[in-house]
Amino acid sequence: MGVRFHKMHGLGNDFVVIDARVAPVALSEPQVRAIADRRTGVGCDQLILVETSTVADARMRIFNADGGEVGACGNATRCVARLLGEDVRIETLAGILHGKTNGTGATIDMGQPRFNWETIPLAYAMDTRDMPVGWEGLERPTAANVGNPHVIFFVPDTYAVALDAIGPVIETDPLFPERVNVNIATVRTRNAIDLRVWERGVGLTQACGTGACATAVAAIRLGLAGGPVTVTLPGGDLIIDWKPGETIRMTGPATHVYSGEIDTGWLG
Numbered sequence: 138m139g140v141r142f143h144k145m146h147g148l149g150n151d152f153v154v155i156d157a158r159v160a161p162v163a164l165s166e167p168q169v170r171a172i173a174d175r176r177t178g179v180g181c182d183q184l185i186l187v188e189t190s191t192v193a194d195a196r197m198r199i200f201n202a203d204g205g206e207v208g209a210c211g212n213a214t215r216c217v218a219r220l221l222g223e224d225v226r227i228e229t230l231a232g233i234l235h236g237k238t239n240g241t242g243a244t245i246d247m248g249q250p251r252f253n254w255e256t257i258p259l260a261y262a263m264d265t266r267d268m269p270v271g272w273e274g275l276e277r278p279t280a281a282n283v284g285n286p287h288v289i290f291f292v293p294d295t296y297a298v299a300l301d302a303i304g305p306v307i308e309t310d311p312l313f314p315e316r317v318n319v320n321i322a323t324v325r326t327r328n329a330i331d332l333r334v335w336e337r338g339v340g341l342t343q344a345c346g347t348g349a350c351a352t353a354v355a356a357i358r359l360g361l362a363g364g365p366v367t368v369t370l371p372g373g374d375l376i377i378d379w380k381p382g383e384t385i386r387m388t389g390p391a392t393h394v395y396s397g398e399i400d401t402g403w404l405g
């Protein structure tokens with residue numbers, strides 16, 4: 138008997154989803170890393186455990202490819218909503234999220250963004266609208282927490298930034314005690330943003346749902362955009378709708394690729 142899983146993705150941000158509602162599954166950090174390994178495992182950006190919940194239809198736990206458990210994953214929440222049904226409530230470390238599926242994807246209410254420096258969190262007090270910090274030409278970012286921490290740089294051309302080099306430096310800077318997801322964004326019009334993301338615990342990904350949410354709300358907060366905003370990532374488009382004081386609504390695809398079984402002998 139192996140551990141049954143679903144390989145899913147949202148715009149190329151890919152997941153191993155394990156439904157542990159009937160038979161509980163406990164995985165150590167090294168086991169998550171082994172499953173996420175793209176050469177010797179199944180391969181994924183995040184491993185998702187779906188468990189029973191006493192307060193929602195199911196509980197979703199999110200593990201980055203480095204094995205660390207985190208609070209939110211927008212793309213995976215759409216995938217889990219598609220697995221669970223048409224109208225679902227999903228418990229996460231960041232709260233209960235409400236999802237509604239459509240033909241090929243889902244709309245998720247991602248809750249309210251937080252902007253106080255303590256809630257990002259940052260190591261010390263500063264204005265999170267216009268942060269007086271910089272790294273090698275990337276300066277004065279803005280920050281938001283949408284269930285997980287994000288720093289956002291608005292630049293003239295996202296594709297001109299060497300994000301693979303600067304991403305890990307910013308992710309692990311002591312300014313971010315819980316590390317951070319790094320977003321490099323270009324506002325094309327008030328309703329269209331190009332975005333690339335260096336994800337905490339993973340690296341460059343094809344798409345990041347919470348990165349799209351954090352970037353769109355940051356742009357709206359700064360007066361650079363107005364909702365709904367189409368956020369174009371390397372893997373495709375997400376629609377983010379938000380008004381100050383309200384919750385964030387994220388709409389996009391969720392794809393089931395195949396189901397399989399992990400050999401428990403291999404897992405150890």
Ligand SMILES: N[C@@H](CCC[C@H](N)C(=O)O)C(=O)O
Pocket residue numbers: 150182183201207208209210211212213285286318336337338339342344345346347348
């Ligand atoms: N890919 C996700 C975000 C996953 C978690 C993130 N890397 C973190 O460490 O907070 C998304 O679609 O939101």
